[in-house]
Amino acid sequence: MKEFLPKRIWQWFERTRVGRSIFRVGLPQSNLERAQAMVSSFLLHMQPAKVNRHSLRASYSFGLGLISLYLFLILTFTGVLLMFYYVPSTDHAYNVMKDLQFVVSAGLIMRNMHRWAAHLMVIFVLLHMCRVFYTGAYKRPREFNWVLGVGLFLLTLGLSFTGYLLPWDQLAYWAITVGTNIAAYAPYIGPELKYVMLGGNAVGQEALIRFYALHVIVLPAIAGFLIAVHIWRVRKDGGLSRPDEAGDTVQQVELSQLPTSKTYGLMELARGTTPQVGRNPEDEVFAWPHLIFRELLLFLLVVAAVLFLAVFWNAPLEELANPVHPPNPAKAPWYFLGLQELVSYSAFWGGVVVPGVLVLALVLLPYLDHNRKGVGRWFARDRVVANTIFTVCLVIAIVLTIIGTLFRGPNWSWQEPWKKPPAVTESH
């Protein structure tokens, strides 16, 4: 049988002197080479040489964490290109948006990709969190990685929120005004917090430069670091969570329990939990190609989806920001509209207590949940109480967000989206 053409080209390249200098192991032909390929490459060595079959099932993880990572990479790539043009000045920012659209080659598509990937990332990080919850994957020994994940979720919101202001149009200006006003409801520190965020009492040049610095340097650097730790912990905590019957359970190795009359390899000395590769060979497959190829295919799929959105739908851009003409209603970014809806009932309870308690509960969840059963299965019967509580909170959050997004008209009055809004009396 004839070999696949790109493969033959690759095999020729890796036999050349240049190819051999770059890739120590060529395209693997044997199991030994498959293991070597993983271990000898910088990019691949972060992943195990062998992986449990259970972890490869798309219907288990849906690749949600990986999709979030890919969206982060797409955002970094398009974000850097946008930085080549962007000027964080209230005089220029909006004009740059216009120039991107009208004269910069592929400028509009890059902005569209950035915008849609940002929205998708908020959605997929949230879905990823739901997956981890419903499969009980935050339980021992993965408690701390869940906490890191909550941090990454908040960072994702922060990245999206800070980026929201940068186009400096009406949408940006008023969404950030509303968003930072919600922050100001926090007791004692609220007004100070808002002042620090904006560099003043209202959104202006100072706020723009702060949001810009946070958006392009501070938050991506922290997020990038936490993502690295998050992924590293996945491997150190024994790979993706899976039920006991999937075999290959995680072995807790305590240094004090090791016999002292033996010479140890470095891997054997690693503290804490480590995956015990090869304990049940029938449950394991080589990461190359089973894991790596799937990951690459998923990457292509994510890029295709973002490109598709970007080619056919333009990112919104309204009028130039105008501090004296608020739209009615002025709405926060969509992922904060559930909060804004709550704030419309009670600023203190909706803006402070509920979100504060929710975030705290998410962070403490793995330490509060003492039930050790139900790991690695969706909607395990052993976890019916936890799953019910989480689902109720999730549904309420989604319903509030939908109400805030679609059902709120002028003066935050009830407004069915399929009805024409009433004529707004325009004050002079």
Add this chain to the structure above:
Amino acid sequence: MTKDSLRKFYVWFTVLGLLVGGLVVLGYYRDEDREWKDYQRKYAQEEIRRASNPQQRALAERIPIQIRQILLPDLNRVDRCTTCHLAVDDPSYGGYPQPLAYHPLHEQHPVEKFGCTVCHRGQGRATTAADAHGNVPHWDDAMLPLKYIQASCGKCHQAADNPGAPELARGQQVFEESGCRGCHKLAGVGGLIGPELDKVGARRSPGWLKEHFLSPGTVTPGSGMPPQKFSEPDLDAITLFMLSQVGETTPGYYASMKVIPGVAAGQRLFQEKGCIGCHSIAGKGGTIGPALDDVGSRRSPEWMMQHFREPQAVTSGTVMPKFGFTEEEARALTDFLVHLHEQNVASSLPSAMNPVERGHEVYRNYGCAGCHGPEGKGGVPNPNAKTAQLVPDLIHVADGYTNDELKERILKGQREITPLDPNRPQPPLYMPAWGGIIKDAQVDDLVAYLMSLKPKGEESGF
């Protein structure tokens, strides 16, 4: 690891790879496919067609397909209109259909100095017709209909001084005569009952403005503004004048063109600079300098120009100060003096008027007629006002007020108008306090004028 399961991977790589590749190609195509390129190709073809010799043809064939833009940092604009309108400065394209038409008036307003949007409005940065012409969502500044284009002249030129913009001058006249200032403030002068009009032209469309004049309540529910009965030409003129109020000041080079040399500009300068303090016309004015009635026959325009630039240079030892007039101002004053004998300016000079006449000017300039009617003869409707639901007329103020009382009434105004029916909404119109807006001396003149309104021979009614 079987060949078959690897093959499955390769099929997926091929499918997804082609999908990504296809989307990249599609995105590239959509990015490259811009309508302005079609216009530029048509222009290049036309240039090639018109080439009469090989050199011209070679030149035409090398016309690059690229964005053209005019950078106007002083005006805070980038105009890319010439990306499609390639022949605006080429008279040989006169009469061509758009977008290739030549732009007349080009000599006075070279496109490389003015761009396009400073007069025509629209979106200068845009490179599609719809976006550039501005009739798209989320762009407030659509192109001005050509009918109202003179509104833009007012950005740099004074309305009354601009012989090229009669519609603008006419609009200003309608504005002043209709007493709009009684309720609306413009350039710092006017009442506060209605909104300020300084930027109204940037906020409102022509359609909105016209509707607003004829039926204010339709576009602004609850408006207390009385409907205006303008004739169709007056309606267009005042709409145009409103559109000219965009609150934009043009800097540097553009502002220096503010005074179009001309008789009207000269007269205004003559009054503003207080020339009448030393010189006289028709016997009115000072005697320190010579009378100017026949100066046009005594002196040449060149002499006058020099006289304004450097009085000492033409009349050694003269006490006339050097005013530092710009060239335009000097030329305007010269024009005024040269044509002095043709006009009856003397009667319109301020010092030539008695208090009642000056008061009448004040009455007109501050828009009193907007509510109290021309010559104080009758008010406009003021729903639910105790005074027969009208703003009171003023022809009988002499019977009800002393001079001081009337003056105080004007300076302090009356915020609360007694309602006819206390259960209905407050009357929308009220008397603004004019203290601090109208100068004290002018208020005295105004009082004199109002006191003079009582019909001759009529007995006091009280």
